[in-house]
């Protein structure tokens with residue numbers, strides 16, 4: 233019985249972390265988002281306004297996986313690994329399909 237409980241706990245843990253990214257700092261991410269993304273992404277620009285709730289977690293993953301090169305230019309590639317993770321965490325934590333999407 234004890235073994236079953238332990239494996240259940242481990243399973244739940246693995247299942248819940250398999251999808252989510254973690255380790256980034258969403259508070260720093262918010263600041264970096266304003267600094268690195270908003271200058272292009274604001275009202276009246278070609279890029280248009282952008283907020284975390286514009287995309288689902290899976291969609292954000294596609295942008296932040298730099299190998300996919302989904303974003304025009306080299307913005308994502310030029311960010312340091314740490315900064316990219318922080319921004320990723322921020323948009324991810326407030327994505328459209330979270331409990332608390334943010335516009």
Ligand code: HEC
Nearest residue numbers: 265268269270272273278279282295303304305307308319
């Ligand atoms: C140099 C200007 C620039 C910067 C900086 C920039 N972007 Fe963009 N972004 C664009 C342009 C241009 C597009 C393309 C808009 C289009 O094709 O309609 C775009 C498109 C996007 C899209 C797709 C929008 C959609 O409606 O589907 C996302 C998501 C995005 N950017 C996220 C980001 C994030 C996150 C950052 C900060 C890490 C960022 N961008 C920084 C210029 C920029």
